[in-house]
Amino acid sequence: MGAWLFDPAHWSGPTGIPVRLLEHLGYTLLTLLIAAVIAIPLGAFVGHTGRGGFAIVGLSNALRALPTTAVLILVVLWAGLGDFPVYVALVLLAVPPIMAGTYAGVRAVDPMAVDAARGVGMRESGVLLNVEIPNALPLIYGGFRGAALQVVATATIAAYTGAGGLGRFVFDGLALQEFGQMLAGAVLVALLAVLVDLGFAGLQRLTVSPGLRPAGTGGKR
Amino acid sequence: MIEFRAVTKRFEDGTIAVDELDLTVEAGTITVFVGPSGCGKTTSLRMVNRMIDPTSGTILVDGRDVLTVDPPTLRRGIGYVIQQAGLFPHRTVLDNVATVPLLSGWDKRRARTRAAELLEIVGLDPAFGKRYPAQLSGGQQQRVGVARALAADPPVLLMDEPFSAVDPVVREDLQNELLRLQAELDKTIVFVTHDIDEALKLGERVAVFRKGGHLAQYAKPQELLSAPANDFVASFVGRDRGYRTLTFLHADVPVHPVATAKLGERITVADWTLVVDEQNRPKGWLSGVDGEVEVGEDDLVSGGSLYDGSSLRGALDAALSSPSALGVVVDDAGAVTGVVKADDVIQALAKARAAGEVPK
Ligand SMILES: Nc1ncnc2c1ncn2[C@@H]1O[C@H](COP(=O)(O)OP(=O)(O)OP(=O)(O)O)[C@@H](O)[C@H]1O
Numbered sequence: 078m079g080a081w082l083f084d085p086a087h088w089s090g091p092t093g094i095p096v097r098l099l100e101h102l103g104y105t106l107l108t109l110l111i112a113a114v115i116a117i118p119l120g121a122f123v124g125h126t127g128r129g130g131f132a133i134v135g136l137s138n139a140l141r142a143l144p145t146t147a148v149l150i151l152v153v154l155w156a157g158l159g160d161f162p163v164y165v166a167l168v169l170l171a172v173p174p175i176m177a178g179t180y181a182g183v184r185a186v187d188p189m190a191v192d193a194a195r196g197v198g199m200r201e202s203g204v205l206l207n208v209e210i211p212n213a214l215p216l217i218y219g220g221f222r223g224a225a226l227q228v229v230a231t232a233t234i235a236a237y238t239g240a241g242g243l244g245r246f247v248f249d250g251l252a253l254q255e256f257g258q259m260l261a262g263a264v265l266v267a268l269l270a271v272l273v274d275l276g277f278a279g280l281q282r283l284t285v286s287p288g289l290r291p292a293g294t295g296g297k298r
Numbered sequence: 299m300i301e302f303r304a305v306t307k308r309f310e311d312g313t314i315a316v317d318e319l320d321l322t323v324e325a326g327t328i329t330v331f332v333g334p335s336g337c338g339k340t341t342s343l344r345m346v347n348r349m350i351d352p353t354s355g356t357i358l359v360d361g362r363d364v365l366t367v368d369p370p371t372l373r374r375g376i377g378y379v380i381q382q383a384g385l386f387p388h389r390t391v392l393d394n395v396a397t398v399p400l401l402s403g404w405d406k407r408r409a410r411t412r413a414a415e416l417l418e419i420v421g422l423d424p425a426f427g428k429r430y431p432a433q434l435s436g437g438q439q440q441r442v443g444v445a446r447a448l449a450a451d452p453p454v455l456l457m458d459e460p461f462s463a464v465d466p467v468v469r470e471d472l473q474n475e476l477l478r479l480q481a482e483l484d485k486t487i488v489f490v491t492h493d494i495d496e497a498l499k500l501g502e503r504v505a506v507f508r509k510g511g512h513l514a515q516y517a518k519p520q521e522l523l524s525a526p527a528n529d530f531v532a533s534f535v536g537r538d539r540g541y542r543t544l545t546f547l548h549a550d551v552p553v554h555p556v557a558t559a560k561l562g563e564r565i566t567v568a569d570w571t572l573v574v575d576e577q578n579r580p581k582g583w584l585s586g587v588d589g590e591v592e593v594g595e596d597d598l599v600s601g602g603s604l605y606d607g608s609s610l611r612g613a614l615d616a617a618l619s620s621p622s623a624l625g626v627v628v629d630d631a632g633a634v635t636g637v638v639k640a641d642d643v644i645q646a647l648a649k650a651r652a653a654g655e656v657p658k
């Protein structure tokens with residue numbers, strides 16, 4: 078594997094490691110963006126109103142039960158090869174944890190703080206945006222980072238439909254019986270997963286109020 | 299002024315929390331709603347700022363029917379303090395306090411300046427402004443809750459058991475602080491509690507509720523004690539209400555001289571001697587020693603409560619709690635001015651009664 082991975086020939090050109098890494102990162106980030114745009118408002122709204130919680134939980138569980146490869150194949154059969162089926166499959170994978178995290182996070186906000194928010198004269202949108210969501214952020218990030226790890230790992234299957242990403246090395250290696258290439262692909266996926274998670278951990282640190290850090294670590298800086 | 303006119307609240311499940319409540323809260327007073335758990339105090343309070351809407355009846359705040367005002371706008375003009383403060387955990391103390399001014403469209407700078415002022419007003423070091431609620435004690439959080447409610451200077455303040463989650467010492471501090479604040483600010487305050495002592499201490503008027511949201515009596519504290527409207531009120535205000543009545547009586551009690559000595563002094567103990575420090579503040583009592591002795595810290599019997607001239611209750615308690623049966627009288631600086639005796643308090647009470655000063 079080492080030989081394959083450190084061969085300079087594999088680090089350049091349109092099928093080289095940097096390009097594949099960026100493609101993979103691209104799938105991941107766009108998937109997470111689409112999933113967040115769907116899942117966070119849904120989870121937050123249901124968490125805020127308290128209505129339809131069972132529907133959210135049911136939907137999450139149903140989505141989680143879907144085998145991603147089966148979804149991919151179905152969409153390919155319906156819409157043809159390319160990036161589209163990849164995004165459909167990956168977004169369906171990422172929505173449940175983000176939605177569940179957001180819902181749980183909003184529900185878990187101290188009811189006294191929410192009551193006080195209304196009591197001092199915030200409108201419902203203000204209660205949600207200025208009190209519930211900021212306080213739910215740690216759990217939202219929890220769901221989001223879980224989704225990110227799954228998406229990085231699963232984006233490998235993009236190669237299955239002829240698209241790019243690090244999955245190319247795995248599938249091409251398999252086809253060519255080049256186990257070094259396969260292994261390198263897998264290692265790169267794992268590495269990217271760690272980097273992506275570190276990135277989001279940093280973002281979390283920047284955007285979550287120090288007041289919400291576990292006691293003893295937060296606050297005065 | 300807040301007026302409840304035939305206000306009834308029936309919840310969806312049929313519970314009648316408040317039943318035909320008629321009550322007027324005078325402007326510039328602290329009015330306390332007190333009563334056993336579940337009697338409708340919180341519901342009544344929350345109907346004032348429309349956290350709950352009544353099933354029937356009208357509530358007027360300064361002559362305006364609250365149901366005609368959009369709830370968020372109404373609430374910005376009414377301070378609201380709840381149990382355990384309900385601070386926003388993700389905001390600094392300063393930003394918590396600045397909440398209402400910011401909602402009302404003040405610019406950030408002005409809102410923060412105002413918030414810092416308020417921290418001082420409620421007795422918190424402005425340095426606390428940078429902290430987060432989780433880094434404060436319960437009592438400090440409660441002060442921040444009060445500061446937040448006062449930030450936009452609302453004429454009306456609603457407080458729902460604001461001090462019930464802190465220990466008795468801190469609670470007393472907060473109560474005194476509220477009385478001090480009210481003397482300066484002159485707000486119309488509705489204060490909910492189920493603690494009758496707190497009600498009698500803070501309330502200029504006290505509304506005693508009974509189960510089902512019925513108003514059992516609405517009167518001044520001394521009147522509740524001396525003339526409870528019915529058995530429910532009598533038992534609710536408690537057994538020792540005769541003793542508590544003394545809280546509201548201020549009469550002259552003769553102050554007798556007392557033998558004092560300082561630590562380290564050599565004295566001959568005849569009877570009880572009051573030991574004082576350099577500033578003449580009481581340290582304890584000395585007795586039961588024969589002949590000449592040197593006054594040492596170890597020989598002292600610690601004293602009872604001190605009487606600062608406040609009410610007959612304070613005088614009687616000082617006498618009753620003192621090991622020498624002599625209640626120590628102190629001035630504003632805490633220095634000993636003499637002692638009072640229980641007999642004299644009883645006589646002062648008899649005189650006040652004869653003069654018609656004790657309400658019947
Ligand atoms: N949302 C609600 N739905 C149904 N019943 C309610 C609701 N809120 C309060 N109640 C009932 O109304 C009655 C009055 O409640 P309220 O909270 O006003 O009492 P309280 O006097 O404040 O009591 P406590 O001292 O325990 O706070 C109680 O019987 C309570 O169970």
Ligand SMILES: [Mg+2]
Pocket residue numbers: 339340341458
């Ligand atoms: Mg209550």
